Amino acid sequence: MTREAARERYLDALVAGNRRAAFEVIDEAHEAGFTLRELYLDVFQPVMRDIGRLWQENRITVADEHLATAITQAAMARLYDELFHGAALPGPLLIAACTDQERHELGLRMICDVLEMEGWDTLFLGATVPTDDLVRMVRERRPQVVALSASIAPHLARVADTIRSIREAVPVDGPLIAVGGRPFLDDPSLAERLGADMTARDAVEAAERLKEKFAA
Numbered sequence: 001m002t003r004e005a006a007r008e009r010y011l012d013a014l015v016a017g018n019r020r021a022a023f024e025v026i027d028e029a030h031e032a033g034f035t036l037r038e039l040y041l042d043v044f045q046p047v048m049r050d051i052g053r054l055w056q057e058n059r060i061t062v063a064d065e066h067l068a069t070a071i072t073q074a075a076m077a078r079l080y081d082e083l084f085h086g087a088a089l090p091g092p093l094l095i096a097a098c099t100d101q102e103r104h105e106l107g108l109r110m111i112c113d114v115l116e117m118e119g120w121d122t123l124f125l126g127a128t129v130p131t132d133d134l135v136r137m138v139r140e141r142r143p144q145v146v147a148l149s150a151s152i153a154p155h156l157a158r159v160a161d162t163i164r165s166i167r168e169a170v171p172v173d174g175p176l177i178a179v180g181g182r183p184f185l186d187d188p189s190l191a192e193r194l195g196a197d198m199t200a201r202d203a204v205e206a207a208e209r210l211k212e213k214f215a216a
């Protein structure tokens with residue numbers, strides 16, 4: 001199966017709201033040799049962006065989009081079950097959170113899954129995490145990296161506040177702070193301006209950059 005065929009069939013299944021068909025495409029692609037990274041970056045990510053475009057163009061409804069998102073989350077969870085077994089490696093710890101009010105969590109989840117495959121230990125907190133609670137967890141667990149995600153511009157001020165709060169809470173030997181999401185794709189220099197240490201365009205680039213920084 002080619003990437004184009006996998007994408008096309010997966011998009012058709014999502015638009016039809018057919019979870020079974022969507023899982024079948026992923027299973028076939030996986031059997032045909034697609035790796036987890038390829039499924040994430042060449043199928044889920046572009047197809048979810050297509051879903052966003054169809055929604056913006058009023059060709060599908062918000063209900064259709066919600067169903068498509070739920071199916072993709074289920075497809076990712078199934079892969080996770082299949083691909084990750086055995087004891088966790090004692091790799092670096094990363095805490096991943098969407099800042100308060102931010103509900104786009106799929107991209108960040110991909111980052112965590114790809115890093116887990118590289119031997120990292122990740123804590124995925126998901127959507128809309130209250131800043132104070134996140135800061136408290138960072139202070140207690142002392143991760144090597146905090147990954148923050150924001151997909152819409154109105155949430156960027158909160159990303160900057162969260163970064164400031166983390167740095168204040170752990171002033172010495174604090175975590176590396178990575179940020180990402182849609183606004184950073186358009187303007188990567190935003191990351192530094194908000195006070196972060198790095199950004200990346202996708203889960204594989206994020207894993208590569210982090211690996212370089214934490215190479216033994």
Ligand code: B12
Pocket residue numbers: 044045048049050051052053055056065066069101102103104105106107108110111127147148149150151152153178179180181182185198199200201202203204206
């Ligand atoms: C699904 C979805 C939703 C779902 C999210 C559900 C969920 N559980 O995640 C729901 C319904 C909640 C939602 C809500 C809204 N959404 Co929405 N949504 C989407 C959609 C269709 C897909 C998002 C997605 O999963 N993309 C696929 C992932 C894999 O890509 P990604 O997020 O970019 O992540 C990758 C990189 O950015 C990077 N990355 C991401 N995070 C991080 C973090 C770090 C540290 C690093 C290094 C890298 C990194 O790596 C990721 C993986 O490779 C997009 C369309 C799109 N183009 O993305 C719209 C989209 C993002 N949404 C949009 C809008 C407008 C909204 C709403 C404001 C709509 C409304 N009026 O209510 C709300 C805002 C909600 C909120 N408070 O956050 C717009 C944003 C437009 C803009 N210019 O800002 C988009 C682009 C749709 C559109 N075309 O109009 N949405």
